[in-house]
Amino acid sequence: MQSALRLIYPPRCVSCGDTVAQDFALCLPCWGQTPFAAGLVCDACGTPLPGQDSGQPEYCDACLTRPRAWTRGRAALVYADNARKLVLALKHGDRTDLARPAAVWLLRAARPVLMPGMLVVPVPLHRWRLVRRRYNQAALLSAGLARAAGLDHCPDLLIRPHATPILDGLGAEARFAALDGAIAVHPRRRDRLAGRGVLLVDDVMTSGATLEAAARACLAAGAVEVRIAVLARVAQNL
Known part of the structure; x- marks a missing residue:
């Protein structure tokens, strides 16, 4: 059959x-x-770096200039060419089927930063944006990664209590200002964070402002460490 x-x-x-x-x-x-992020990469955000991997952590200029609230991170793709097309299709084109192969690529990239007992958490959408889009692409990715890695998943750990402006076209400083305090831990989920490491998952990292807000919220609620995994890293501002 x-x-x-x-x-x-x-x-x-x-x-x-x-x-x-x-x-x-x-x-x-x-x-x-499709540009996969391979070889020597920044240990904080996963962007590819020139040179050979010596086994020691290396960092891109953006992560050296602005230290991150999270400790380590990886990206599966560089946001360009066919990778950009795939990410946009998943995010805005109702191509939820793309979450399945994307989660496999994401897990492969994220393995160096996974820890036993981590809680996998997607970056949240505001409820009105979720209603319009009908799904959170970060939650689809985090669910697939958590399932494949055998880790706990909490899709509603984080919330956006207030709507934030569209970030497209904003510079890094404006992005960080717009998202300062914009993400919080759901009051009924705080107990899942105590003493645990967290893996934050998102579809795209540009400046890192959204992930910064999410990481700070997790740490303030009791997480011992936050690491990140993103499907694609925007490299144009590095």
Whole structure:
């Protein structure tokens, strides 16, 4: 039966739709056009760095200039070319099917920063934005990563009590100002944080302002350490 279904409905590339060998995969041309964050990367945000990996932590200029509230982080992709197309399709194009392969890429990138007993938490959307979009793409990613890694997942640990402005087009300082104190821990979920490490998950990191607000909220509520994993890292401002 499975073979017959594959003849009728062969696996398709999640990007271009061409036939591939397995479900939820990229074809070779699309894979080649998708910039994965590999090799030596910043230990705080995952952006690729020049040079060879010596086994010692290295940091990009952005993370050296602005120390992060979290301790370590990784990104699966660089936000450019086909990676940008895939992220936008997941975020705004109702391509929730992309969360499945994206979670696999994210787990592969995040393995160096995972700790036993971590609580995996998505960056939240404000309730009105969630109503309009109908899903939180960060929560889809965090659920897939947590399930594959065998870690606890709490999709509603963090909330946005107040709507924040659209951040597109804002510089780093304006982003940090707009998000200062904009994220909080859900009052009924605080007990899940006490004495635990947290892995924050988001789809894209630009300046890091959103992740900073989320990390500070977790630490203030009792988390012992926060690390991050993002699907894509914007490199243009580095």
